[in-house]
Amino acid sequence: xxxxxxxxxxxxxxxxxxxxxxxxxxxxxxxxxxxxxxxxxxxxxxxxxxxxxxxxxxxx
Amino acid sequence: xxxxxxxxxxxxxxxxxxxxxxxxxxxxxxxxxxxxxxxxxxxxxxxxxxxxxxxxxxxxxxxxxxxxxxxxxxxxxxxxxxxxxxxxxxxxxxxxxxxxxxxxxxxxxxxxxxxxxxxxxxxxxxxxxxxxxxxxxxx
Numbered sequence: 001x002x003x004x005x006x007x008x009x010x011x012x013x014x015x016x017x018x019x020x021x022x023x024x025x026x027x028x029x030x031x032x033x034x035x036x037x038x039x040x041x042x043x044x045x046x047x048x049x050x051x052x053x054x055x056x057x058x059x060x
Numbered sequence: 061x062x063x064x065x066x067x068x069x070x071x072x073x074x075x076x077x078x079x080x081x082x083x084x085x086x087x088x089x090x091x092x093x094x095x096x097x098x099x100x101x102x103x104x105x106x107x108x109x110x111x112x113x114x115x116x117x118x119x120x121x122x123x124x125x126x127x128x129x130x131x132x133x134x135x136x137x138x139x140x141x142x143x144x145x146x147x148x149x150x151x152x153x154x155x156x157x158x159x160x161x162x163x164x165x166x167x168x169x170x171x172x173x174x175x176x177x178x179x180x181x182x183x184x185x186x187x188x189x190x191x192x193x194x195x196x197x198x199x
Contacts, residue, residue: 003122003168010171013119014178017112021182024105025189028199 008048015044081194089190090148093183096190109186117150117179125172127151127160140173146180146187 005013023037081100089096094110097103121127128140145151154160164170192198 001122002124003119005119005123005168005171007167010123010168010175014116014175017116018178018182020108020112021186024109025185 011045011048015041015048019044082191085190085194086187089187090146090183092149093147093179093186096187097193100190100193102193113147113179113183113186114150116175116182117147120172120175120179121154121160123172123175124162124165124169125160125174125176126162126164126169127154127176129155140177143177143180146182146184147176148180148183151180 019037019040022040023033027033027036085096085099087096088099092110093113094106094108096106097109098106128137128144130141131137160176162169164173189198
């Protein structure tokens with residue numbers, strides 16, 4: 001079985017699972033884990049978007 | 061100073077089964093992602109780790125990612141092997157079934173290779189977390 005993911009889909013899946021592990025292993029308490037997980041997820045996807053736009057600008 | 065440090069790092073268990081947990085939890089956590097937490101009754105955390113790390117590794121395989129073998133060549137290949145072996149049981153099963161041996165012919169396969177390496181590295185972090193729970197450094 002072969003799976004083809006686009007650039008953004010791959011980044012989304014990566015950010016989701018990495019954020020869950022980071023939240024569980026880096027924080028104590030449910031509330032802190034949830035907020036840190038959301039922060040990591042936003043940073044991952046935000047970084048992808050910023051890097052994407054930066055490359056688009058450099059290419060022009 | 062010594063007392064305050066000792067107070068911060070309280071030992072969870074001094075019983076023989078507590079000492080065994082210092083070894084069993086990280087070892088089991090390496091072999092089966094999340095099992096180090098589950099065996100210490102952190103059910104939800106363990107299941108979330110199992111789901112996340114396994115999904116990342118299996119998705120990497122489905123994307124035609126390549127698994128690294130032990131090697132003494134290029135430094136990046138050696139680091140790739142160290143990352144992959146962190147996935148423990150998943151690495152053993154993949155090697156035994158001879159999966160993940162294709163050439164990286166397209167971008168998706170390259171992503172898949174990175175997914176598997178990161179799954180292994182995340183599992184190593186989870187193993188360290190299971191150890192910290194076992195010694196009582198984390199609740």
